[in-house]
Amino acid sequence: MSERTYLDHNATSPIRPEARAALLEALDATGNGSSVHGEGRSARAMIEAARARVAALVGADPRGVVFTSCGTEADTLALTPDFRRGEEPLSFDVLLVSAVEHAAVLRGHRFPADRVEVLPVDARGRVRLDLYDAALQRHAEAGHRMLVSVMLANNETGVIQPIAEIARRAHAHGALVHSDAVQVAGRMKVSIADLGVDLVSVSAHKLGGAPGGGALIMADPDLRPAPVFAGGGQERGLRAGSENVPAIAAFGAAAERAAACAEADAARIGDLRERLEDALRCEFPELVLLVGDVDRLPNTSCLALPGVAAETAVIALDLAGVAVSAGSACSSGKVQASHVLGAMGVPERIARAAFRLSFGWSSGEEDVDRALGAFRRVLPGLLRRRAAA
Incomplete structure (x- = not known):
């Protein structure tokens, strides 16, 4: 790859x-x-x-x-x-x-x-x-x-x-x-x-x-x-x-x-995130977008595929060429559900499936394209395995 x-x-x-x-x-x-x-x-x-x-x-x-x-x-x-x-x-x-x-x-x-x-x-x-x-x-x-x-x-x-x-x-x-x-x-x-x-x-x-x-x-x-x-x-x-x-x-x-281009980058990155979220919601209605209706960072998406462990989704996307994470990087290696989502009252089945995508200063349109391609390759298989479980 x-x-x-x-x-x-x-x-x-x-x-x-x-x-x-x-x-x-x-x-x-x-x-x-x-x-x-x-x-x-x-x-x-x-x-x-x-x-x-x-x-x-x-x-x-x-x-x-x-x-x-x-x-x-x-x-x-x-x-x-x-x-x-x-x-x-x-x-x-x-x-x-x-x-x-x-x-x-x-x-x-x-x-x-x-x-x-x-x-x-x-x-x-x-x-x-x-x-x-x-x-x-x-x-x-x-x-x-x-x-x-x-x-x-x-x-x-x-x-x-x-x-x-x-x-x-x-x-x-x-x-x-x-x-x-x-x-x-x-x-x-x-x-x-x-x-x-x-x-x-x-x-x-x-x-x-x-x-x-x-x-x-x-x-x-x-x-x-x-x-x-x-x-x-x-x-x-x-x-x-x-x-x-x-x-x-x-x-x-x-x-x-960063200070010189913060406002322009925030708008540009927000557009990238919205493009990715809109496409994913359209193509994969099974995906849950957490806190999509509240003021949040323009670069961050928190998603979940209920019934599929977050670690499984993260590894599958990694093998498909996309680096995402589950929870905080400072808690890597731990498999318990996020304390953040728990405090919000998110059901455990969703919390344990949640993973995060976050764009940054170096992100571009090609990242959205490759991410969408990876989701299209990975999610159908995860959904089939979920249905068979």
């Missing part, structure tokens, strides 16, 4: 040419960004140039950007009971998270388990604002200081949360708000001010950078979470360890390019 179609951009996107060039340039350079000699100053200049570009991706102050190794680490850094604002200590009693968060939030936070409350979602995967209000009121009356974490868009379904409204309601009770924006930053226009959140997490490899780069971005540069890694004074003392200059430089280049 000479050509393959990659439809798993929510797991990782191919590196952009601009990011590859920046990565190679940084690899060819020598110097630690904390050293004061010329080589060290050159490395520092690369880091700070990338910091400005990543900040611009979400309209933030560069001083609020802390580089990490990935989005997961950025989430862990953000979700701590202990902060400072300038010299003033801030401590949080409870963490409120949505039921459809990535494992990086659900399991990566630094709160004791008995100080975490999971917020229910509706059948479309959006936070139940009525129950959210009740939780905020209950904790406020108990004198609890709250940290809220709700992702901007879900990695499995693409569903976009009403983050600005979630943040507004939280701030009315004095809460701090974090959002995992890993799937959105660089794919749609994002403004930390418009979202109204205090912290956002972003990841390099989701938008065409190199693996090994992520960032936590604070709307207020004076806000400082307790570090995960203590030691040296790198990243304003918030992330000890010598910076990964090549990954950071590539991150900056990818962020700049």
Whole structure:
């Protein structure tokens, strides 16, 4: 098979040419960004140039950007009971998270388990604002200081949360708000001010950078979470360890390019997704399109062929030359049904059959054509086997 179609951009996107060039340039350079000699100053200049570009991706102050190794680490850094604002200590009693968060939030936070409350979602995967209000009121009356974490868009379904409204309601009770924006930053226009959140997490490899780069971005540069890694004074003392200059430089280049074409790419990619979904619905009415009637990422489709295990569909499509995924890439190898779809109340028979297609910056019309060809070759056989089972 000479050509393959990659439809798993929510797991990782191919590196952009601009990011590859920046990565190679940084690899060819020598110097630690904390050293004061010329080589060290050159490395520092690369880091700070990338910091400005990543900040611009979400309209933030560069001083609020802390580089990490990935989005997961950025989430862990953000979700701590202990902060400072300038010299003033801030401590949080409870963490409120949505039921459809990535494992990086659900399991990566630094709160004791008995100080975490999971917020229910509706059948479309959006936070139940009525129950959210009740939780905020209950904790406020108990004198609890709250940290809220709700992702901007879900990695499995693409569903976009009403983050600005979630943040507004939280701030009315004095809460701090974090959002995992890993799937959105660089794919749609994002403004930390418009979202109204205090912290956002972003990841390099989701938008065409190199693996090994992520960032936590604070709307207020004076806000400082307790570090995960203590030691040296790198990243304003918030992330000890010598910076990964090549990954950071590539991150900056990818962020700049992604920001420049985010709106145009979102429209183009949305058209590709709609073309594929329309054809599949027409030719294979047995396919279920989950959350097709709600605001979601323009690149993401969550489909299910009830009665056919997701792993079976993923392997069959892979053998036909199309890369798709089931659930989160961070949960690969696990066969249980998605916790996201479970929280939405999706019947287990459908949840266990669900798989995800996700387009990206490098996707084109030919990917839709090859994907449709693969579905036409694969699905009739899967349906026959289902009927015979």
